[in-house]
Amino acid sequence: MIRPILIHPDPRLKKPCEAVGEITPEIRALAADMLETMYDAPGVGLAAPQVGVTKRVVVMDCIKDGPPEPIVMVDPQVVWASEDVTTYEEGCLSIPDQYAEVKRPASVRVAWTDLDGLRQERDFTGLWATCAQHEIDHLDGKLFIDYLGPLKRQMITRKMEKLKRERARG
Ligand code: K1U
Numbered sequence: 001m002i003r004p005i006l007i008h009p010d011p012r013l014k015k016p017c018e019a020v021g022e023i024t025p026e027i028r029a030l031a032a033d034m035l036e037t038m039y040d041a042p043g044v045g046l047a048a049p050q051v052g053v054t055k056r057v058v059v060m061d062c063i064k065d066g067p068p069e070p071i072v073m074v075d076p077q078v079v080w081a082s083e084d085v086t087t088y089e090e091g092c093l094s095i096p097d098q099y100a101e102v103k104r105p106a107s108v109r110v111a112w113t114d115l116d117g118l119r120q121e122r123d124f125t126g127l128w129a130t131c132a133q134h135e136i137d138h139l140d141g142k143l144f145i146d147y148l149g150p151l152k153r154q155m156i157t158r159k160m161e162k163l164k165r166e167r168a169r170g
């Protein structure tokens, strides 16, 4: 099922999410819906708070051409980050049509629980590393615009408020 994606500003996007712990049928259904919603958008990642669920679940697939490579991460943690940083022009499905350069560690090691309840650990580089950090930020109530200066952030927030007013009017 495709779930509606919340648009910034929304208090649910600013709230730190709660740990999941045990994998339940509800978590498996949430992950399936999130993957469907991400592919439909389309996007390369999605975090549970973006569909209004403040639990620590993210999905990602940064393969643009070729067979899909979906990853579901429950309770993900960055356990190591490289000293070298990279700049990527980020977007966000909760901040449509707005892009800005964000500097982050170029490589990260992430540990998470998979849908079989097994703990996984993997190193990510390139867009995968940027996306994993962007999604884990969502779980901590942080958006990519929080890395920008106050003027740019305010300008984007005002555009999103206008977009939401227009969408509400229909
Ligand atoms: O979390 C999100 O809002 C998803 C976001 C993830 C992301 C994108 C770029 C850098 C870091 C994190 C998106 O997927 S925005 C859409 C996007 O990047 C895209 C859409 C279609 C094809 C390829 C990329």
Ligand code: ZN
Pocket: 091, 092, 093, 094, 134, 138
């Ligand atoms: Zn985002």
